[in-house]
Amino acid sequence: MLPVLHVRAFEDNYIWVIRGTSPDQAVLVDPGDAAPVLDALPRLGLTLAAILCTHHHGDHVGGVPELRRHFPGVPVFGPAHEAIEGVTHPLADGDRVDLPGLGLNFQVLEVPGHTRGHIAYYGHGWLFCGDTLFSAGCGRLFEGTPEQMHASLARLAALPGETLIFCAHEYTLANLRFALTVEPDNSAALAYRREAETRRARNEPTIPSTLAREQEINPFLRSSVPKVRQAAEKHAGKGLADSVLVFAAVRQWKDNFR
Secondary structure (H helix, E strand, C coil): CCCEEEEEECCCEEEEEEECCCCCEEEEECCCCHHHHHHHHHHHCCEEEEEECCCCCHHHHCCHHHHHHHCCCCCEEEECCCCCCCCCEEECCCCEEEEHHHCEEEEEEECCCCCCCCEEEEECCEEEEECCEECCEECCCCCCCHHHHHHHHHHHHCCCCCCEEEECECCHHHHHHHHHHHCCCCHHHHHHHHHHHHHHHCCCCCCCEEHHHHHHHCHHHCCCCHHHHHHHHHHHCCCCCCHHHHHHHHHHHHHCCC
């Protein structure tokens, strides 16, 4: 498997560094800050070959202009339906990113909800999903609707279980605290919390997760599970007729969770 490295940025962002088959070239995913990347690439013996952006928020794309000044002509891929400075290759659902010189190719999936034009990149058994799907959580609905996010997550959930989930933030422990409020007796989530606590104590990332794990522990992928529905109805104080309404109630619950 081609290695995927990480560069930390801001308080809890991960900028993913995908090393291609060309040994000294790499692709960045969601470089919100240029400085840590410009520091890391020489240490890793890498030069920048391409940038992939999932959505327009500054902590994901803020470093693009500076990186393009240091690496003139580098291609920048991003969502066609969002305004991102520096994007040279706008992408829509079903498009492909082919980087033959690096041995890399990705399918583009439109996954609106967190933002209206959010996209994800799937290939080589990896999913770079920005702020749509987190380990044990999902993104806030800043621009989209519950219906959109529910559909986007269902689309990602249909990928193979062994898919590695490379989300953009280290939110896992906080998300698990909420997930275990929704499902206190979820044994998979309890075991994962112990594992995540050990990793964070060693200052290691909890990411990537796997889709199979997320199906077991992530309440936002479990809207059709009776225990999740019952917990959502109890918190909402009313019946919830379908999984979209359950998802919406769980998302609202999480928005106000402390």
